[in-house]
Amino acid sequence: MGKNNMKEVKEITNMDVDFAQWFTDVCTKAELIDYSSIKGLYIYRPYGYAIWENIQKILDERFKETGHENVYLPMLIPESLLKKEEDHVEGFAPECAWVTYGGSNKLEERYCIRPTSETLFCEHYKNIIHSYNDLPKLYNQWCSVLRWEKTARPFLRHREFLWQEGHTMHATSEDAVAETHQMLNIYADFMENVLAMPVIKGRKTEKEKFKGAEETYTVECMMHDRKALQAGTSHYFGDGFAKAFDIMYSGKDNQLHYPHQTSWGVSTRLIGGIIMTHGDNNGLILPPKIAPVQAVVIPVAQHKEGVIDAADELVSRLKKAGVRVQIDTTDHSFGWKAAQYEMKGVPLRVEIGPRDISNGECCICRRDTGEKQTINLDILEATVLKELDNIHAALFERALENRKKHTKVCQTLDEVKNFMESEGGFAKTMWCGEPDCELKMKEEAGVTSRCIPLEQEQVSDVCVCCGKPAKKSIYWGVAY
RNA sequence: CGGUGUGUGGCUCAGUUUGGUAGAGCGCUGCGUUCGGGACGCAGAAGCCGCAGGUUCAAAUCCUGUCACACCGACCA
Numbered sequence: 001m002g003k004n005n006m007k008e009v010k011e012i013t014n015m016d017v018d019f020a021q022w023f024t025d026v027c028t029k030a031e032l033i034d035y036s037s038i039k040g041l042y043i044y045r046p047y048g049y050a051i052w053e054n055i056q057k058i059l060d061e062r063f064k065e066t067g068h069e070n071v072y073l074p075m076l077i078p079e080s081l082l083k084k085e086e087d088h089v090e091g092f093a094p095e096c097a098w099v100t101y102g103g104s105n106k107l108e109e110r111y112c113i114r115p116t117s118e119t120l121f122c123e124h125y126k127n128i129i130h131s132y133n134d135l136p137k138l139y140n141q142w143c144s145v146l147r148w149e150k151t152a153r154p155f156l157r158h159r160e161f162l163w164q165e166g167h168t169m170h171a172t173s174e175d176a177v178a179e180t181h182q183m184l185n186i187y188a189d190f191m192e193n194v195l196a197m198p199v200i201k202g203r204k205t206e207k208e209k210f211k212g213a214e215e216t217y218t219v220e221c222m223m224h225d226r227k228a229l230q231a232g233t234s235h236y237f238g239d240g241f242a243k244a245f246d247i248m249y250s251g252k253d254n255q256l257h258y259p260h261q262t263s264w265g266v267s268t269r270l271i272g273g274i275i276m277t278h279g280d281n282n283g284l285i286l287p288p289k290i291a292p293v294q295a296v297v298i299p300v301a302q303h304k305e306g307v308i309d310a311a312d313e314l315v316s317r318l319k320k321a322g323v324r325v326q327i328d329t330t331d332h333s334f335g336w337k338a339a340q341y342e343m344k345g346v347p348l349r350v351e352i353g354p355r356d357i358s359n360g361e362c363c364i365c366r367r368d369t370g371e372k373q374t375i376n377l378d379i380l381e382a383t384v385l386k387e388l389d390n391i392h393a394a395l396f397e398r399a400l401e402n403r404k405k406h407t408k409v410c411q412t413l414d415e416v417k418n419f420m421e422s423e424g425g426f427a428k429t430m431w432c433g434e435p436d437c438e439l440k441m442k443e444e445a446g447v448t449s450r451c452i453p454l455e456q457e458q459v460s461d462v463c464v465c466c467g468k469p470a471k472k473s474i475y476w477g478v479a480y
Numbered sequence: 481c482g483g484u485g486u487g488u489g490g491c492u493c494a495g496u497u498u499g500g501u502a503g504a505g506c507g508c509u510g511c512g513u514u515c516g517g518g519a520c521g522c523a524g525a526a527g528c529c530g531c532a533g534g535u536u537c538a539a540a541u542c543c544u545g546u547c548a549c550a551c552c553g554a555c556c557a
């Protein structure tokens with residue numbers, strides 16, 4: 001192992017100085033995103049979109065393995081349809097964008113550009129669910145949705161963003177609850193084992209749950225700056241929507257029943273999570289499993305006889321081994337290329353120059369640690385594959401360390417306040433369950449409840465806020 | 481939606497106070513020398529000064545309006 005030869009990139013803001021600026025610098029300089037002429041509507045550039053495609057590919061496989069089918073529903077929702085479920089419309093109406101003209105004619109009824117598709121799925125389900133034989137319906141849709149947010153940030157808060165939304169209908173509440181948990185677990189597994197982002201699985205409080213849901217489950221992640229990111233959600237709806245939309249099926253008992261519903265989703269916000277979990281002052285660091293380019297081959301002194309050929313040989317060998325690999329034969333200097341691919345977070349850099357060629361070697365450099373090793377060409381594929389695994393493990397470990405280091409068990413509100421003011425992170429406490437206490441935590445300590453973790457731990461006997469007996473443990477933090 | 485700040489070649493900005501030929505660095509293109517951590521020389525291209533009105537002989541500069549972006553709040557995947 002060689003020494004760390006990386007040097008800090010000048011063009012991006014230091015993350016310890018201004019994390020928000022560092023984040024936007026990475027988004028634009030790593031060529032993930034560009035601004036469009038409308039606020040909150042961003043252009044996903046090829047490199048950024050490729051990350052999303054890799055996320056899609058892996059998640060889509062897992063959805064299909066668990067029996068889900070992809071569908072596509074319209075992008076416009078008639079106002080009357082959106083209004084059918086009261087809580088739901090109350091939650092989304094303030095941020096809807098409306099289509100009011102068709103050509104040059106004003107429409108009889110205005111259409112909302114979907115902010116989410118529960119209502120459309122319900123309208124459709126009403127048509128196709130009649131019998132217990134029609135259940136379950138396990139549908140998923142990959143699409144974009146529109147929410148007219150007041151503020152916008154790349155990946156974290158778009159007005160239009162890409163996501164998947166699963167919408168399922170089940171004969172019994174038990175089945176629906178099981179589905180809700182199954183999908184939460186798929187998300188958690190995906191985030192940890194593919195994105196190398198450690199998650200806390202939990203349930204949202206009444207205040208934080210999705211409008212119209214009976215229960216909202218969440219996977220919460222801690223970013224490098226110790227703020228929380230809700231990385232995915234899974235909702236159990238009970239039969240509320242079914243009742244509002246009059247969806248019924250005949251059971252084996254020849255009686256009419258309401259089906260029970262779920263929905264679950266993750267969005268391109270995950271990319272924001274990846275950036276803020278793994279990135280450093282040299283730019284992006286991509287988890288190998290979703291990196292569009294897993295290894296970049298850089299020929300050194302490429303004008304010299306045989307160098308490009310030797311580099312091409314490495315590329316085709318790695319391709320054959322299943323590695324997503326690229327070569328850079330542009331005229332930029334070696335140093336420029338090294339910095340460039342660090343900025344873009346490519347997990348491994350493979351260097352080969354005249355000296356290596358005569359020794360039958362090449363040099364491999366890890367993005368996450370900067371460690372370099374010179375290896376015999378015989379073990380090229382094995383080393384690259386092994387190092388990609390090592391990088392994944394190291395990224396996960398580092399993120400987990402960060403979360404552990406900045407999670408504190410607190411007994412009193414003052415303790416939470418001090419913790420948030422001094423270092424910040426997740427405060428783990430007991431909570432009595434009263435909304436008033438939750439509100440007070442926000443007012444006094446500036447934190448919102450992140451989740452009631454599924455893995456409960458009795459860290460005290462009384463509520464952190466009011467001091468009354470409490471049975472639930474809960475995480476608090478500042479959220480994105 | 482409130483507070484603050486900013487809009488000038490692709491990027492970072494100077495020029496605005498005091499109106500008078502559109503500037504610099506980086507990047508880009510070409511040629512040559514370089515090539516194991518952001519190389520160098522020479523030559524070149526590139527701007528309706530965010531947008532719309534107004535004042536003036538004359539506006540990047542003054543006035544009015546508007547749009548966008550950034551940060552901080554309130555709201556949110």
